[in-house]
Structures are given as structure tokens and as C-alpha cells.
Amino acid sequence: MVMAVTVHIPTALRAYTDRRESVETEGGSVGEVLQQLTAAHPPLRPHLFTPDGRLRSFVNIYLNDEDIRYTGRESTPVKPGDSLSIVPAVAGGR
Amino acid sequence: MLRLSPQLLDRIRAHAERDYPHECCGILLGRSEPVAEAAPGADDTRRLVLDVAPMRNAHTASPQNRFEFDPREHLQVQRRGRERGLEVIGFYHSHPDHPARPSIFDLENASWPGLSYLIVAVAQARAAAANSFELAGDRSHFIQEELEAGVSQEGAAA
Numbered sequence: 001m002v003m004a005v006t007v008h009i010p011t012a013l014r015a016y017t018d019r020r021e022s023v024e025t026e027g028g029s030v031g032e033v034l035q036q037l038t039a040a041h042p043p044l045r046p047h048l049f050t051p052d053g054r055l056r057s058f059v060n061i062y063l064n065d066e067d068i069r070y071t072g073r074e075s076t077p078v079k080p081g082d083s084l085s086i087v088p089a090v091a092g093g094r
Numbered sequence: 095m096l097r098l099s100p101q102l103l104d105r106i107r108a109h110a111e112r113d114y115p116h117e118c119c120g121i122l123l124g125r126s127e128p129v130a131e132a133a134p135g136a137d138d139t140r141r142l143v144l145d146v147a148p149m150r151n152a153h154t155a156s157p158q159n160r161f162e163f164d165p166r167e168h169l170q171v172q173r174r175g176r177e178r179g180l181e182v183i184g185f186y187h188s189h190p191d192h193p194a195r196p197s198i199f200d201l202e203n204a205s206w207p208g209l210s211y212l213i214v215a216v217a218q219a220r221a222a223a224a225n226s227f228e229l230a231g232d233r234s235h236f237i238q239e240e241l242e243a244g245v246s247q248e249g250a251a252a
Contacts, residue, residue, distance in 0.1 A: 008176070010172070010181075010182060010206075011126050011181040011182060011183055011208070011209075012126075012182075012183075012205075012206040012207070012208035012209045013206060013208070015128075015208055019128075047206055058203070058205050059205075060165050060169075062169055065169075067165065067166075085169060085172070085173075087165055087168050087169050087172060088205035088206060089162070089163070089165060089203075089205070090119070090162065090163040090168065090185050090203075090205065091153065091160070091161060091162035091163070091203040092160070092161060092162075092187055092196075092197070092199055092200035092203045092204075092211075093117055093153070093156075093159045093160035093161055093187075093197065093199050093200070094117070094159050094189040094190070094192035094197050094199075
């Protein structure tokens, strides 16, 4: 039995997770966790992934305190008790 | 719709004036409440701002017409908010000497529907109009939302 990895769901995306603030998933990598998350909550998928299955450019994923861009992206391994945070890149200008 | 106290709006306006002629940016923290029975496509969320977190404008190349968050600072504000029971319900930024309307650049960089994007115009170093917007479900445009800044939460809670 694999212990869970907790994914914290930002407020804006809770409309697609039945209002849940966090979702427990299993999986050996960040990619597997995200696949499980979106399989359990399909309406969430287009807000995280492009139609061809890549993480949207403005979606930053943190495994505990580390940005997965610097740790192996979606192949970054996860272990029981880890937590994943989804943080949108925020930018703009007049 | 977005609701905040005049005191919190004043803090945002002061931030916008302090950083002029650069764009300022920050996070709106509070609660988001679904409004039951909203028609499809209609504004179905009420967002209540309970605190604001000024952010550093990390767009050092062109801060007079661009802003961006430091993602790690954003993560920390999101976490500290959660510990206090406050959620990230939206973002604010200023438009120095430009109207309080989202630009094409704002649209291209927007993330998700369900967040408020508050924009404060600053004219000649003085904060002017403030308007709030929400991204349409298909991400094609912004929709202006009602901005209610007339009621003090402190007063309402008493």
C-alpha cells in the first residue's frame, strides 16, 4: 500500500474538485500524481494541461518547496507524505 | 463580484502610488463563496477580500509597463494565507498613466477563471479608477465584475 501524496488545490480550481481543498493521490512521480488527480476530477484537466497533454506554461508545480522545473519536471519522484502545490504564474501589464 | 473594505482598497491605491511610475502588483486574500443558482456563464462567485499582500514586481526589465510575481514569494503568501484561513482569491496590479482596463498582455498572461483581477489606474502619481475583472470560462476575454468597496468589514462584523 502506497501512502498518499497531498495535492493542495488553489481556490480558483476547487470548482472542478467538488470544492475540495486538497486531494490525496498515489503515484511514484509528479506526473503520475497529476494524472491521478485529473483522472479523479476530469473537469480540472484543461486548466492544468494543454489539449496535447503538456502542463500549461503558466502552471508552476511545487513539490514541497521545490519548483519541479528544476528537479526533473513531471518525472520528479515523489514519496509518501510529500505535498504538491499548484501556483499560477502571474504577470501582465498595461 | 468582488467585495473589499475601503481601508483595503486604500492600501492597494497607496501601493500603486508608492511604486509609480512602475506597475505595482499584489495578492488579494480572503474567501470565495459560490452563489447558488447563478445562470450558466453568469457571475457565480462572490469573493470577499480580507487582506492584501503587496508583492515585489519581479519584471525588472520593464516595470513601467509590465509586472510579474516572483513564483516562490507567491507560494509563500499562498501558504501563509492558508495557515490563517485565507485563500488567494485574486490579484491586483496598477496601470500607470493608463486606464483601469485589462490589456491584451494581461489577457495572454491570465491563468484561471474564478479569480479577481483588480486593476488600479494611476494618473500623474495619483491613484484613480479601480475596476475588477474575471477571466471568461473559455479564456477568450475578461468580464468586468461588480466591485463593492463601500462597506467596512470591521463595521459589518460588529
